[in-house]
Amino acid sequence: MEQKQKSEFTKQLILEESFRLFYSNGFKSTSVDKVMLATKLTKGAFYHHYKNKQELGLAVITTKVKERVYDGMVAPLYQPGNALDILKATFIDRLKSFSIHEKKHGCPMNNLINEIGDEEIAYQIALKKIIEEWQAALIFLIDRGKLEKSIQQNIESKAVAIYLISAFEGIRGIRKLYQDDAILEAYISGLSFYLQKLEV
Amino acid sequence: MEQKQKSEFTKQLILEESFRLFYSNGFKSTSVDKVMLATKLTKGAFYHHYKNKQELGLAVITTKVKERVYDGMVAPLYQPGNALDILKATFIDRLKSFSIHEKKHGCPMNNLINEIGDEEIAYQIALKKIIEEWQAALIFLIDRGKLEKSIQQNIESKAVAIYLISAFEGIRGIRKLYQDDAILEAYISGLSFYLQKLEV
DNA sequence: TAAAAAACATACTACCTAGTATTTTATTAC
DNA sequence: GTAATAAAATACTAGGTAGTATGTTTTTTA
Numbered sequence: 001m002e003q004k005q006k007s008e009f010t011k012q013l014i015l016e017e018s019f020r021l022f023y024s025n026g027f028k029s030t031s032v033d034k035v036m037l038a039t040k041l042t043k044g045a046f047y048h049h050y051k052n053k054q055e056l057g058l059a060v061i062t063t064k065v066k067e068r069v070y071d072g073m074v075a076p077l078y079q080p081g082n083a084l085d086i087l088k089a090t091f092i093d094r095l096k097s098f099s100i101h102e103k104k105h106g107c108p109m110n111n112l113i114n115e116i117g118d119e120e121i122a123y124q125i126a127l128k129k130i131i132e133e134w135q136a137a138l139i140f141l142i143d144r145g146k147l148e149k150s151i152q153q154n155i156e157s158k159a160v161a162i163y164l165i166s167a168f169e170g171i172r173g174i175r176k177l178y179q180d181d182a183i184l185e186a187y188i189s190g191l192s193f194y195l196q197k198l199e200v
Numbered sequence: 201m202e203q204k205q206k207s208e209f210t211k212q213l214i215l216e217e218s219f220r221l222f223y224s225n226g227f228k229s230t231s232v233d234k235v236m237l238a239t240k241l242t243k244g245a246f247y248h249h250y251k252n253k254q255e256l257g258l259a260v261i262t263t264k265v266k267e268r269v270y271d272g273m274v275a276p277l278y279q280p281g282n283a284l285d286i287l288k289a290t291f292i293d294r295l296k297s298f299s300i301h302e303k304k305h306g307c308p309m310n311n312l313i314n315e316i317g318d319e320e321i322a323y324q325i326a327l328k329k330i331i332e333e334w335q336a337a338l339i340f341l342i343d344r345g346k347l348e349k350s351i352q353q354n355i356e357s358k359a360v361a362i363y364l365i366s367a368f369e370g371i372r373g374i375r376k377l378y379q380d381d382a383i384l385e386a387y388i389s390g391l392s393f394y395l396q397k398l399e400v
Numbered sequence: 401t402a403a404a405a406a407a408c409a410t411a412c413t414a415c416c417t418a419g420t421a422t423t424t425t426a427t428t429a430c
Numbered sequence: 431g432t433a434a435t436a437a438a439a440t441a442c443t444a445g446g447t448a449g450t451a452t453g454t455t456t457t458t459t460a
Contacts, residue, residue: 002458003406003456007406031447041409042408042410043409043410043448044407044410045407048407052448053448106318110314114311115226115315117376118304118306124376131377155393156390158386159386159389159393166370166371167363167367167370169370170369170371173313174369176314177317177327178328183362187363189358190356190366193356194397203427203437231416231418232419244440246438252418
């Protein structure tokens with residue numbers, strides 16, 4: 001049973017280093033050689049654990065990228081409390097909490113969507129799954145807010161969910177072009193106004 | 201004077217083919233060789249007109265990409281008429297008018313922002329310029345709408361402008377993951393609700 | 401403990417990459 | 431018409447790319 005652990009450790013190591021490199025330098029700019037240099041293992045180890053680079057890309061999306069979005073943007077939506085407050089907290093606080101690195105390099109998911117989201121159907125399916133998990137959590141929260149009368153009844157939960165996600169991913173990209181946070185503050189101001197209009 | 205025309209024609213040809221290939225396959229996946237194969241010229245011609253691939257990338261951004269955004273999303277904002285109607289028309293009609301190809305491959309500007317927007321400051325400056333031209337047009341229109349009492353006085357024009365742009369670019373990326381327009385319809389519904397809240 | 405299998409290393413292939421050096425062809429200026 | 435110059439073609443370099451073939455070491459199983 002020791003071999004399985006070792007194998008799992010290596011696969012995880014490759015996953016972590018490749019996520020890190022994909023995020024910093026992009027998917028296409030990150031070669032298998034570069035990933036394996038970072039792990040201090042060799043190409044032989046890589047092709048023993050993964051069929052090819054696409055399989056690695058998919059593994060990174062379905063594990064690291066998915067977990068990142070889930071932890072940061074999905075799980076908080078299932079917490080108890082006033083629905084609108086949770087929306088505000090999740091979207092605004094998350095943005096404010098980003099490191100310099102995360103502001104400079106944008107959203108790992110959005111980067112992949114725009115770099116390779118139109119290339120392989122397999123990538124589309126994997127990335128779509130993350131978006132839909134996020135969307136479902138938002139719809140759940142908005143519906144709860146309607147029931148609990150903190151959010152207006154007449155709005156379309158799905159439309160609001162998509163509009164929130166779109167704007168968030170959009171600004172993560174745009175922020176990459178700037179050296180300071182002024183653009184984020186404008187976004188937060190725009191978002192706050194929007195959320196206010198959802199209030200009952 | 202015939203030589204200058206020929207030179208200009210070649211530069212334009214290279215620009216057009218590279219924009220097309222960057223848009224379809226991405227910037228990094230498009231080699232100088234591929235571009236020149238499309239022009240039916242050779243590498244010698246390329247390096248006679250451009251210093252390197254970065255200079256080509258910048259030229260594509262400052263001409264083709266910029267013009268595309270200007271024609272589709274900026275110029276319409278300077279037309280006369282009810283400000284809110286113009287906002288609706290520009291954002292919603294533009295989205296509805298996209299070809300299958302444009303839906304599949306997203307926004308050329310947003311693709312570049314997310315693929316190379318964190319790599320070179322030169323790219324950032326060039327891309328930022330387009331965003332700011334767009335933003336300025338939106339602020340101008342929203343301010344006009346306030347004056348003409350079709351848009352609420354108490355909103356922040358800049359915040360609304362950034363929120364509109366973010367959501368639009370965001371959905372252009374997300375749409376790449378899907379095979380149909382349902383997600384766009386949800387976005388349009390979300391956008392319509394938002395625009396309605398700007399109304400006086 | 402020996403054979404089998406898994407984990408990993410080494411060495412390699414075939415091809416693509418940006419960019420350069422040099423030559424040929426077309427155009428312009430005198 | 432000829433020298434100079436611009437436009438473009440050809441041939442090349444040095445290094446990176448994904449992936450393969452094969453060998454070695456470690457672990458498991460019988």
